[in-house]
Amino acid sequence: MKRLLTMIGLVGLLGSGVVSAQIETQPIDFDQLITADFDDSAPMRFTFEAQAGDVIVADARNVDIFGSFVPQLAFYNEADEAVGLAQRPISNYAPDALAVAQIESDGTYSVIVTASDTGESTGTFSLKVTRAAVLSSDALQGALSLESGDAYFAVADADGVVEPVFAVTGGENAVALAVYDLSETWEPIGTVSGPSSGGSVRFEADSNILYVIAVSANVSDYAADSATPVDVTFAISLR
Amino acid sequence: MSKRLSLLVLFVVVMSAVVMPAAAQETQSIAYGESVEGVMSNTAFEFEYTFEGEEGDIVAADVRLAESGAFGTPELFLLGPDGDTLIEFTGFIRLGEALVFAQLPESGEYTVILTRRDGRSGDDEGAFVFSLYQPQILTPGESVDGEINIDTGNQYYAIEGGAPATLRYSWSDANSSVPTFRVYAYEDVAPAAAVVTRYPEIGGSVVVDGSEPFYLLAVEYEQSSLVIYGDWETEYTVEYLAD
Numbered sequence: 001m002k003r004l005l006t007m008i009g010l011v012g013l014l015g016s017g018v019v020s021a022q023i024e025t026q027p028i029d030f031d032q033l034i035t036a037d038f039d040d041s042a043p044m045r046f047t048f049e050a051q052a053g054d055v056i057v058a059d060a061r062n063v064d065i066f067g068s069f070v071p072q073l074a075f076y077n078e079a080d081e082a083v084g085l086a087q088r089p090i091s092n093y094a095p096d097a098l099a100v101a102q103i104e105s106d107g108t109y110s111v112i113v114t115a116s117d118t119g120e121s122t123g124t125f126s127l128k129v130t131r132a133a134v135l136s137s138d139a140l141q142g143a144l145s146l147e148s149g150d151a152y153f154a155v156a157d158a159d160g161v162v163e164p165v166f167a168v169t170g171g172e173n174a175v176a177l178a179v180y181d182l183s184e185t186w187e188p189i190g191t192v193s194g195p196s197s198g199g200s201v202r203f204e205a206d207s208n209i210l211y212v213i214a215v216s217a218n219v220s221d222y223a224a225d226s227a228t229p230v231d232v233t234f235a236i237s238l239r
Numbered sequence: 240m241s242k243r244l245s246l247l248v249l250f251v252v253v254m255s256a257v258v259m260p261a262a263a264q265e266t267q268s269i270a271y272g273e274s275v276e277g278v279m280s281n282t283a284f285e286f287e288y289t290f291e292g293e294e295g296d297i298v299a300a301d302v303r304l305a306e307s308g309a310f311g312t313p314e315l316f317l318l319g320p321d322g323d324t325l326i327e328f329t330g331f332i333r334l335g336e337a338l339v340f341a342q343l344p345e346s347g348e349y350t351v352i353l354t355r356r357d358g359r360s361g362d363d364e365g366a367f368v369f370s371l372y373q374p375q376i377l378t379p380g381e382s383v384d385g386e387i388n389i390d391t392g393n394q395y396y397a398i399e400g401g402a403p404a405t406l407r408y409s410w411s412d413a414n415s416s417v418p419t420f421r422v423y424a425y426e427d428v429a430p431a432a433a434v435v436t437r438y439p440e441i442g443g444s445v446v447v448d449g450s451e452p453f454y455l456l457a458v459e460y461e462q463s464s465l466v467i468y469g470d471w472e473t474e475y476t477v478e479y480l481a482d
Contacts, residue, residue, distance in 0.1 A: 195447065201434075
């Protein structure tokens with residue numbers, strides 16, 4: 001009961017826009033894949049600096065197969081107002097929770113991790129916050145490893161037919177590319193999975209919609225003790 | 240005939256009927272492009288389909304549900320003219336579906352055996368459709384438009400290996416769930432790559448490195464869903480892009 005009251009209190013504080021000093025807070029660097037224990041049903045806050053125009057993606061996964069914790073994410077600005085979108089994506093190999101925000105002003109932002117239920121969830125989770133590079137015709141280099149997790153990119157302000165295309169340049173893992181239309185549900189509008197050489201998804205973009213491109217290594221998690229080695233390098237561009 | 244001999248003959252006849260139930264194994268010939276229907280049951284649980292193949296032919300054979308039933312775990316074995324198994328499918332891809340494919344090593348009579356998991360001791364029963372294909376071989380720069388529905392079953396194409404290849408896929412006009420484009424590497428019934436798009440006119444492509452002798456390309460519905468919603472119909476395009 002005490003735990004439930006604590007939870008209700010925290011939710012109330014967050015909902016009222018008041019920064020809760022009780023929430024465990026720590027900074028997180030972009031592209032830093034961290035693991036943490038969620039063991040007392042208390043939200044955890046991770047802070048980072050972002051600039052206007054940044055597309056920030058956070059993903060979280062339960063990496064404890066015996067744990068009951070299913071993460072849920074939300075972005076907040078310095079005034080503790082919720083920003084961006086956060087939902088659970090629906091696709092194979094996707095993280096358990098994704099959040100995306102297009103930042104409107106420079107400042108300190110935070111991503112708060114909670115349990116998707118109000119029970120006494122416990123477990124170890126991974127969290128990564130990425131400043132997603134906006135794709136263009138110039139090729140960007142990317143890498144996937146147990147330490148890095150998925151890679152994220154964005155298609156923004158694009159009108160007409162576009163085609164994010166990736167080419168594997170090293171490693172032997174099969175790679176998947178998923179395109180999320182942020183005006184839609186979190187089921188990708190298109191995926192290509194499995195090719196060890198490369199692939200693409202071609203779609204008609206709307207300049208009013210932000211698209212997020214996830215590149216993953218077809219493994220269900222990036223736990224450090226995973227039996228599946230991950231070591232892939234790739235190039236990605238917009239055709 | 241003595242009484243003892245008569246009893247012996249009667250015993251042999253009775254025992255034959257007991258240990259060799261009729262229709263445990265059925266054999267029929269089939270040609271490329273043909274489909275046959277059958278019913279898996281406790282008295283007919285193994286079916287043999289024979290066909291004449293030429294050396295170098297790329298062939299595919301699949302089985303799919305013909306009704307919403309309990310025949311969920313078909314198994315396929317492709318045997319060469321000498322009776323040796325060339326490739327087998329004893330796993331699980333989707334409910335009621337199985338696929339084998341190969342490039343034939345010699346000319347002669349080949350056999351595909353269709354059975355159910357655990358054969359005689361299995362308990363899957365239900366109607367199915369077995370099909371034999373000689374997939375169209377695509378060349379660089381070639382594009383094909385096709386249609387898939389409950390009558391056509393899955394659609395197969397092939398490309399030869401030896402060089403990297405980019406394969407592009409899109410579909411249109413589906414009235415419900417959408418088909419998936421899968422690429423299978425030589426003799427591996429686990430797909431090497433897949434493209435799934437939620438909306439028409441969204442395309443996807445995969446690049447294969449060409450290290451295999453050939454690749455099988457498949458436009459596939461989940462056949463058990465087709466059985467339930469049989470009016471599905473989709474047009475699609477598969478392109479083998481020229482470099």
